[in-house]
Amino acid sequence: MNISLPDPLKQFVDGQIAQGRYSSVSEYIRELIRADEKRKAEEELETKLLEGLQSPKSALTAAEWSSIRKEALSRIATPRSRR
Template sequence: MSTMNISLPDTLKSFVDEQVNKRGYGTSSEYVRELIRKDQDRQQLRSLLLAGAATAPASTADASYFEALRERVRNTTNGTSKA
């Protein structure tokens, strides 16, 4: 594992220390790693959303489309998934 040192103003250092204590992290490094993972996830989700937005719709999202979705959810919820 690599090491990275960062400098923080006292107010940010206090905030990090507070979060470590409140949220049960063992160290400030664990907290920062979690923040970085969440940012990676956010960026991946953003990329997927942008890719989806750039894709032409496969079908029209009309009343029958949403009714079919509701039916799939009902079937899945009742344990009778037809997938």
């Protein structure tokens, strides 16, 4: 994958590397992508929480709790790259 940047952005990235914050341009880009993934996941969670707060209350069955727990444990066990 090739990425073209205007000179000011390239100089900024090079400065980040020169300061020792990152060892390469690839590491810097990977970090940006991870941060974007995290931000989007947090936005999705916030949206779902707000939807839940605005929905009518209902009791969950034992089977529903079990299903939720199973899915959560599966997500924890799945490596990030496979999600």
